[in-house]
Amino acid sequence: MDQIYVIKEVLNFYEGKQGVVVCGWVRTRRDSKGFSFVEINDGSCLKNLQLVIDHGTLPLDEVKRITTGASIRAIGDIVPSPGKKQKWEMHVRKLEILGEADPNKYPLQKKRHSDEFLRKIAHLRVRTNKYGAIYRIRSRAAFLIHRFFQQRHFSYIHTPIITSSDCEGAGDLFQVIKRGEELDSFFKRPAFLTVSGQLTAEALCMGLGKVYTFGPTFRAEDSNTPRHAAEFWMVEPEMAFYDLEQDIDLAEELIKYVVSNVVKENSEDIELFTRFVDKGLLERLNRVIEEPFVRIEYSEAIFILKHADKKENFIFKPEWGEDLQTEHERYLSEKHFNLPVVVYNYPKDIKPFYMRLNDDEKTVAAMDILLPQVGEVVGGSQREERYDVLVRNIEQMGMDIEDYLWYLDLRKYGSVPHSGFGLGFDRLIMFLCSVHNIRDTIPFPRTPGTLNF
């Protein structure tokens, strides 16, 4: 078969080339006297390729079958376009309709559709400019994350998805059973979907030095918010010999790296969102790239919030010892600083058992990173490397020490200071595209009561 060129290549590299084969889906068609103009897209980039069809080559009644959504294969020559919208176009020598799309039934006609409508046809929304751009950015951001860590001598690890442990002590877990069998028949003990790969990642970082996971994680929370999904993707690096400050440095460097390279490498897609969705997007992204993140202790955050409460009148009153709420996070990162904000040294009582106790014995070496518009996108900590302190934490929190003997081994044999964090990948995509609902960043989102496709 002849080689098929993707439109991204054609528009960038094939000026003047003759007899090029392209395939794609029709976005629009316009007929004029003697000629028709058809714009096709193949998903390789946002831009369409304009095909110029001489009715001498393809008769008009045949051309009329080339409707929005139809798929075609064309052979032709790439020539400079006299039109203003594009630099190059194809003069078609031969065109074949691969699959028609009945204009009376095809749901994606040329008009704006609501996000809510498009969620219902998630199998087709990828064919729109907006979702094509979101998924291309998602793909590139994922690759950039891998490249970032690989360049820095991290090993990519696969931590278990089905697990017996409950890392966060969070209550809402999905349980896994073999279809049609008793609860514990397959694994001979209760099995759950992971909420975090951290504990096993810690074990691996004690041999490989620096590791990261990038995989799906799960929460069976019955809440329907724009920022939560039952299934989402997390990046969890874990570094031997890192303290909290180095942990924060790495997270900031990672976010800057991904944002700056997406802005460069996906500039067309980012421009689409800046033009049609959120005029302030590119400026916001550039601030994240250029400005250092604000770093404040939790106690200082509470001080700022208490002061602001007089004007803001928060629903949840800020109080030392209580967790920050979304409204607090947004106030800090959007109103007060208008920058990414790192909050660190949280009260120990609102954080899990594995976080390292600070010398004040009241706070732990935890950190969260809050982004404007999105809120918390990173949560991390230095881990408790001291055997005795860790045992005391497990006992004080009423957990069963038998479940953590292997984890305690890591502190018994060659224990080291170490740190890590989790980055919510879907939330980073929300930030990159100025998308306000997590359901629009994942091709087929899973939320309570929703399991289509």
Added chain:
Amino acid sequence: MDQIYVIKEVLNFYEGKQGVVVCGWVRTRRDSKGFSFVEINDGSCLKNLQLVIDHGTLPLDEVKRITTGASIRAIGDIVPSPGKKQKWEMHVRKLEILGEADPNKYPLQKKRHSDEFLRKIAHLRVRTNKYGAIYRIRSRAAFLIHRFFQQRHFSYIHTPIITSSDCEGAGDLFQVIKRGEELDSFFKRPAFLTVSGQLTAEALCMGLGKVYTFGPTFRAEDSNTPRHAAEFWMVEPEMAFYDLEQDIDLAEELIKYVVSNVVKENSEDIELFTRFVDKGLLERLNRVIEEPFVRIEYSEAIFILKHADKKENFIFKPEWGEDLQTEHERYLSEKHFNLPVVVYNYPKDIKPFYMRLNDDEKTVAAMDILLPQVGEVVGGSQREERYDVLVRNIEQMGMDIEDYLWYLDLRKYGSVPHSGFGLGFDRLIMFLCSVHNIRDTIPFPRTPGTLNF
């Protein structure tokens, strides 16, 4: 804090550098008069860094605490080594023991341990040369897969892990429920762990053109074989406009790309397996890189196997219309050809509904790739793009057409010829490292009755 250098950098780039900080775990210690020699490893590479400790700098009774498995932090100068084993060593100025490892209890003393024993201490086996090397190769192979597809204009997509559909029609599924609740309470319908992202990947390739998944997949099969795990990682590319031959070409190119770059970029790790595990490994890998894969039709494979059966006396008699068994796969790829073998055009009755019917109406455009030692590592097909044929398949196989209306939409609106395959990532690692049990390629494997960590 001072920057910590990883040993891989130190050995390659820091010759003659003074005042370098390194951290790592002790592999061995040897004391001689006035000096001790300590080899440390930090997981960044297979090689250790030799530390030379003057007993004037650290008294011998302190040095004696530096036992195998202990973690240390050292500052010193990188100087040429008079020893034969290494080019560079560190003369230590200052050394701190971060965590001891009681020699009477630490399970990884300097001797060979069996794979079975090490599986029981999966949280510690990463600290051995062998498993460190496997996981580094696994990390690099995963990155190479991403790089391969990104360079070829593919989008990386996340298909759902929790799904309502049963892509392969395979019986053994894991079901997902919210802990402590009724079966269907959370999603309002039965929910399962994915066995393949293919069907949703097809939807996305109809907008993005070329896509690939890389994620976990699941089988609730109660079989304990060295080649099966309940949770494993698959790579599933899906390409619009590709026919079966282009599908095979891409799979062959991908395998050659990963193998050749791992051989180059992880040469030390591959050498370890060639020296200590399987003398024929590097030669086998080089044949895969250099020789074209053998391509034969299923009918020809059966012909060869029937002929061979006189000598081989297979347990399962080869018969047209029956699936190939492991013994058949191994015969073809190891004995008959001694090369990777692509078998294509399988009988339609042993393949799923979505594979494209060939013109003979007896076979479908399916293909499997068999590797020596490992057997099937890739399974793929051209997909049935014709609406009517697909409907007939669904009906003939007694499946409920209501469940596939969205999938049929893809054939109704702008349908295109398209193809894809699934590559078993863990099996590729088995092949790369000459590891014979899939449990030894995954850090924390899940199999029937096994759910530790």
